Amino acid sequence: MSKIAIVTDSTAYLPTDTIHKYGITVVPLMVNFGQESFKEGVDFTADQFFARLATEKNLPTTSQPSVGEMVQAYERLLETHDAVIGIFISSQLSGTAHSAETAARMVEGDITVIDSKITASGQARLVLTACEMIEQGQDKEAIVAKLNSMVETIKAYFIVDSLEHLHRGGRVSGASALIGSLLQVKPILHVEDGKLELFEKVRTRKKSLARITDLVKEKRDSTKHLTLTIVYTDNPADAAEVTEQAKASFPDATITTAQLGPVIGTHVGPGLLGFIFDQQ
Missing domain, CATH: 3.30.1180.10 (Hypothetical Protein Tm841; Chain: A;domain 3)
Incomplete structure (x- = not known):
């Protein structure tokens, strides 16, 4: 049975215990306050962010993970897995999925990128479905087909x-x-x-x-x-x-x-x- 890894980005807002339970790899997006940059989910909490947002005169900006970060994640996962499924924030909302696809073409291995066409709990729902199907022993083709079907229903x-x-x-x-x-x-x-x-x-x-x-x-x-x-x-x-x-x-x-x-x-x-x- 092939071993499948799941990678997503920080906008799925998965609980820490869920990430650990399923061994999910999360690639963070960035929030930028002027010249200061923070990794989402790593450098500060949501409550800390909203408290700062209320006091800032200028709105922050965001940036997607680099292609290099995606390449590193894929290469590390493929050392111990036969395949990788990446599930990312809608490509209409962020360039993250594009970075993920570009990185996939640069890495030798079985990598499938899913554009969730959503974010937050909708994206998390896809990730959790994939993890549950992996636990059930289902193959990559069945998982990808299920995810692509769900993308159209959320x-x-x-x-x-x-x-x-x-x-x-x-x-x-x-x-x-x-x-x-x-x-x-x-x-x-x-x-x-x-x-x-x-x-x-x-x-x-x-x-x-x-x-x-x-x-x-x-x-x-x-x-x-x-x-x-x-x-x-x-x-x-x-x-x-x-x-x-x-x-x-x-x-x-x-x-x-x-x-x-x-x-x-x-x-x-x-x-x-x-x-x-x-x-x-």
């Missing part, structure tokens, strides 16, 4: 306090036309084919969250199991409240809560609440 809807961070980071198309007009609106954004897009304009935060819950219900397939993660940035109390509401709305679903880290936080800013879900 959905994400969220609201942010302000579009400023997304606009300045160039992450939302057409945001420049919306900045001035949405001061009293809590827009719902979603991930469509790996891109962040404006989905709908709703007048209040409460109505936006109710609308997202309705969207999940509309897309619900009663013959499949719903896995839903409530994601947040610097607002754990809000996330806890929304999680309890989601449990009431979807009593038979698997529902968890997860904090987004510095890289995604750089682009969405404080106050985010989101629903990332899939059905299998």
